[in-house]
Amino acid sequence: xxxxxxxxxxxxxxxxxxxxxxxxxxxxxxxxxxxxxxxxxxxxxxxxxxxxxxxxxxxxxxxxxxxxxxxxxxxxxxxxxxxxxxxxxxxxxxxxxxxxxxxxxxxxxxxxxxxxxxxxxxxxxxxxxxxxxxxxxxxxxxxxxxxxxxxxxxxxxxxxxxxxxxxxxxxxxxxxxxxxxxxxxxxxxxxxxxxxxxxxxxxxxxxxxxxxxxxxxxxxxxxxxxxxxxxxxxxxxxxxxxxxxxxxxxxxxxxxxxxxxxxxxxxxxxxxxxxxxxxxxxx
Amino acid sequence: xxxxxxxxxxxxxxxxxxxxxxxxxxxxxxxxxxxxxxxxxxxxxxxxxxxxxxxxxxxxxxxxxxxxxxxxxxxxxxxxxxxxxxxxxxxxxxxxxxxxxxxxxxxxxxxxxxxxxxxxxxxxxxxxxxxxxxxxxxxxxxxxxxxxxxxxxxxxxxxxxxxxxxxxxxxxxxxxxxxxxxxxxxxxxxxxxxxxxxxxxxxxxxxxxxxxxxxxxxxxxxxxxxxxxxxxxxxxxxxxxxxxxxxxxxxxxxxxxxxxxxxxxxxxxxxxxxxxxxxxxxxxxxxxxxxxxxxxxxxxxxxxxxxxxxxxxxxxxxxxxxxxxxxxxxxxxxxxxx
Numbered sequence: 366x367x368x369x370x371x372x373x374x375x376x377x378x379x380x381x382x383x384x385x386x387x388x389x390x391x392x393x394x395x396x397x398x399x400x401x402x403x404x405x406x407x408x409x410x411x412x413x414x415x416x417x418x419x420x421x422x423x424x425x426x427x428x429x430x431x432x433x434x435x436x437x438x439x440x441x442x443x444x445x446x447x448x449x450x451x452x453x454x455x456x457x458x459x460x461x462x463x464x465x466x467x468x469x470x471x472x473x474x475x476x477x478x479x480x481x482x483x484x485x486x487x488x489x490x491x492x493x494x495x496x497x498x499x500x501x502x503x504x505x506x507x508x509x510x511x512x513x514x515x516x517x518x519x520x521x522x523x524x525x526x527x528x529x530x531x532x533x534x535x536x537x538x539x540x541x542x543x544x545x546x547x548x549x550x551x552x553x554x555x556x557x558x559x560x561x562x563x564x565x566x567x568x569x570x571x572x573x574x575x576x577x578x579x580x581x582x583x584x585x586x587x588x589x590x591x592x593x594x595x596x597x598x599x600x601x602x603x604x605x606x607x608x609x610x611x612x613x614x615x616x617x618x619x620x621x622x623x624x625x626x627x628x629x630x631x632x633x634x635x636x637x638x639x640x641x642x643x644x645x646x647x648x
Numbered sequence: 649x650x651x652x653x654x655x656x657x658x659x660x661x662x663x664x665x666x667x668x669x670x671x672x673x674x675x676x677x678x679x680x681x682x683x684x685x686x687x688x689x690x691x692x693x694x695x696x697x698x699x700x701x702x703x704x705x706x707x708x709x710x711x712x713x714x715x716x717x718x719x720x721x722x723x724x725x726x727x728x729x730x731x732x733x734x735x736x737x738x739x740x741x742x743x744x745x746x747x748x749x750x751x752x753x754x755x756x757x758x759x760x761x762x763x764x765x766x767x768x769x770x771x772x773x774x775x776x777x778x779x780x781x782x783x784x785x786x787x788x789x790x791x792x793x794x795x796x797x798x799x800x801x802x803x804x805x806x807x808x809x810x811x812x813x814x815x816x817x818x819x820x821x822x823x824x825x826x827x828x829x830x831x832x833x834x835x836x837x838x839x840x841x842x843x844x845x846x847x848x849x850x851x852x853x854x855x856x857x858x859x860x861x862x863x864x865x866x867x868x869x870x871x872x873x874x875x876x877x878x879x880x881x882x883x884x885x886x887x888x889x890x891x892x893x894x895x896x897x898x899x900x901x902x903x904x905x906x907x908x909x910x911x912x913x914x915x916x917x918x919x920x921x922x923x924x925x926x927x928x929x930x931x932x933x934x935x936x937x938x939x940x941x942x943x944x945x946x947x948x949x950x951x952x953x954x955x956x957x958x959x960x961x962x963x964x965x966x967x968x969x970x971x972x973x974x975x976x977x978x979x980x981x982x983x984x985x986x
Contacts, residue, residue: 377877381770387762388771388779391851394844395786398797405800453693461687462694470694472970473701479898479966480704480959481905483932487955490939491707511700518697544686572790575907575932579939599792603908606796614800621793632788 402622409619419585419601425612429620431587432601438589439502439581439597440571443509447570448563450510451517452552458518459525460533460547471522477515485511486576494580502588502595505581509573513566520562524555557642561635568631572624574599598624704959712953714946723953729918729934731943736950738957740918744835744928745958748910749903751839751924752846756903757896759843760850761885767851768858769880780855787848795912798841803913806840807832810925828923833915836924841909846899853898857891858884890976897969901962907932931958 417428458467489508494500528551536546552559574597577583582594583604589595598620605617716723719736726737763783767776810830814821821827861884869879885892915927916937931954942948 373875373878377875380877380881381766384762384766384770387759388766391759391763391847392779392782394847395782395789397801398786398789398794401797401801402793450693450696453690454697457687457690457694461690470698472967473698475970476963476966477697477701477704479901479962481907481932481962483905483907483935484704484708484955484959484962487711487935487939487952488704488707491711491952511704514697514700542680542683544683547686547690568788572792574790574792575936578936582940599790599908602796603792603912606792606799607912617796621796624790625793628788628790629785632785 399625402618402625405615405618406622406625409615410622411619414616414619414623418587419616422608422610422613427612427616429598429601429616429623431584432596432598432620433623434587434589435502435581435584435595436571436598438591439505439577439595440509440567442503442506442591443513443570444563444567446506447510447513447566448517451514451566452521452559454514455518455521455525456547456552458522460543460551467522471519474515474518474522478519481575482508482512482573483575486578486580489576489580497592500580500582500594501592502581503591505577505595505597506591508576508580509570512573512576513570516566516569517562520565521555521559524558524562525551527558528554557638561639564631564635564638568628568635571631572599572628574603705963708952708956708959712949712956714949715953718946719950723950724957727920731938731947734944734946736947738931738954740920741929741931741934741954742957743920744914744930745904745932747835747928748838748842748914748930749900751835752842752903753896753900755839755843756846756850756899760847760895760899761854761892763847764851764854764858765880765885767855769876769884780851783848783851786844787852790908791845791906792908792912794841794844795909798837798909798913802840803832803837806834806837810836813925824922825924828921828925830925831915831927833913834923834925834927835914835921838910838914838928838930839924841913842903842906845906845909846903849902850895850899853895854888854892857888857895860891861887891973894969894973894976897965897972901965901969904965905932905958905962907936911936931955 411428413426414428415433416430417426418431419429420427454470458470462470486508488511489504493504493507497504532550532554533546536550537543541550577597577600581597581600583600584594584596602617602620602624605613605620608614715736719726723736724738724742726735727739728735728737729740730736763779767780771779807830810832813826814830865883865887866879869883874882910930911933914930914933916929916933917927918929918934919926921928935951935954939948939951942951
């Protein structure tokens with residue numbers, strides 16, 4: 366009796382130890398990645414990285430100005446379409462639509478958010494690039510908008526779902542028109558959560574590379590024309606990473622650090638907003 | 649009496665949330681036309697979302713029609729991929745995607761589940777929160793950057809391991825899964841990257857599932873004299889297996905379509921090999937590599953067909969997993985897990 370007791374206790378401790386070991390192993394990739402990123406990227410962060418254009422292969426120096434500005438433009442245009450449409454759809458789903466329609470649309474969004482980004486790139490290629498016969502920043506933005514749309518809808522709808530019904534009823538009791546209830550009561554109350562979701566969706570598309578390959582296509586020169594091929598940061602990092610040139614590898618790590626600081630910064634910012642909001646609600 | 653629902657400052661009661669005077673709201677945009685316009689606009693947005701799923705399916709089917717017409721459904725099972733001779737087959741890439749995903753899930757699933765157990769059942773709240781934050785940040789890292797790290801860190805590491813196996817006196821290199829030259833790039837490196845990408849997802853879903861296990865389940869275990877591990881293994885995990893299975897399906901759906909990181913470390917060689925160390929090719933990475941250089945309409949169509957396969961598989965997996973979770977929740981009578 367005593368020995369089995371000790372045995373199962375020992376076995377339990379061992380398995381718990383394995384779980385803790387798994388938790389430690391699970392953290393290794395992040396820290397290994399961040400370590401390399403800062404070790405190799407920090408040296409590449411120079412003024413030239415932000416102000417100069419890339420040089421021809423093999424030459425030392427140059428920067429990623431075109432790619433950084435390109436990413437800002439492509440992501441900016443995608444956000445300008447994706448976020449309003451996504452929030453609008455979520456408002457319709459939570460304020461006006463029949464519950465069965467809402468459930469169906471929600472299901473669509475869940476499925477859409479699982480569609481690989483490269484497939485969305487293929488869609489944008491067929492919708493824009495093929496009819497116009499040329500690659501363009503616009504087609505890249507469209508692909509990114511497709512990718513972010515379901516994410517925005519899902520987070521917004523969940524946040525609107527959390528707004529207590531009594532608030533809306535109070536609005537109706539005061540004779541406020543329903544559009545104003547949606548905009549000034551539901552949306553206003555859910556704003557921090559919606560903002561969090563929006564920031565997360567932007568940071569998710571900012572690093573997208575696969576759909577850029579055959580939409581935005583890349584461009585070694587400076588371009589801000591929506592109707593022309595454009596360089597984006599993730600795509601440039603990919604091109605440089607698989608190139609054989611040491612100086613391009615250096616630039617790739619520098620660009621990677623810029624991208625990560627942007628993306629992780631946005632993620633932490635959104636968590637902070639949500640945390641402050643939740644603390645405000647609990648207080 | 650008009651101000652009965654307003655507090656002393658003239659605001660609706662939860663004042664921090666709604667700094668409006670009711671009169672202002674009533675005055676602005678009165679009338680039905682504003683309502684109708686708003687409803688119509690948001691309704692259109694919702695229609696866009698619904699239409700997007702149909703449009704993506706429609707266009708992928710339309711784009712791949714040429715390849716399927718030319719090659720028939722044998723396209724799916726032909727191992728040949730020879731753009732110069734206009735011969736296309738998906739089998740090599742299906743194999744590569746399946747193999748790398750399998751490796752990724754075989755690593756990520758146990759690691760994720762064990763970590764989730766540690767977070768929910770064993771560790772105190774502080775460290776648990778820190779670890780889940782670290783793993784969630786991992787999910788925010790773009791695929792292409794993990795690929796960059798993969799090229800310069802993971803692949804050399806894998807190569808060292810492969811050389812170790814190759815030189816090992818035990819003769820492990822004669823086993824089919826360890827055969828071949830130690831290149832570093834290949835199925836193993838791609839599988840490891842996929843495991844890293846699937847881990848945050850599996851961990852967070854499993855954590856949610858474990859948190860939903862009612863306390864009574866735990867208490868019952870302890871009342872019977874179970875050790876903590878017995879409570880976990882015999883009472884808590886069996887209660888959660890189905891949810892964890894759903895997490896695995898969703899994680900798999902995510903991993904299948906991963907493009908950039910895999911493209912950067914798999915070696916991009918269209919061949920079917922059993923060895924973990926051999927280089928291969930996946931559906932997504934062949935699209936990424938060859939699409940802009942496709943020599944003909946047929947080649948483009950063949951690549952879009954590969955995309956269609958990816959689309960169909962991910963839709964089926966996603967829809968299946970969600971329906972299963974929905975069904976399970978309804979049967980257990982618990983609230984829907986969001």
